[in-house]
Amino acid sequence: MHAQQTGEPLANEDLQRLAHDVAENATQRSWTGYVPAKTAARDALMRVSSRSALEAEKLVDTMEMRGLLKFHRVGPRCLIVAPGAGEAGRD
Numbered sequence: 001m002h003a004q005q006t007g008e009p010l011a012n013e014d015l016q017r018l019a020h021d022v023a024e025n026a027t028q029r030s031w032t033g034y035v036p037a038k039t040a041a042r043d044a045l046m047r048v049s050s051r052s053a054l055e056a057e058k059l060v061d062t063m064e065m066r067g068l069l070k071f072h073r074v075g076p077r078c079l080i081v082a083p084g085a086g087e088a089g090r091d
Helices: 002-006 012-025 034-049 053-065
Strands: 070-074 077-081
Touching: 012 034, 012 053, 012 077, 034 053, 034 070, 034 077
Parallel strands: none
Antiparallel strands: 070 077
16 A cells, blocks of 8 residues: 555545445444544554554544445444445445
8 A cells, every 4th residue: 555655546446445444443333423533544554554644534434434434323323334344245
């Protein structure tokens, strides 16, 4: 992934792998609300890819828009899910 940190757009496969890494490396399994969960996803992406907060935020937005990273609400809790990583999934 280090070669991709030059500002080049990431391929969908790379984004899918990053989404899986984010979901696996989040500091906990659920958060109270969407914003804390999305912040945790950004922070996890920063840890696994050594990206800046701004780059990570943009990538999380891109992965969410493409359906590679989802934030499922279960009551007041929110879970980070990467449906494309190993399992085809829709809500």
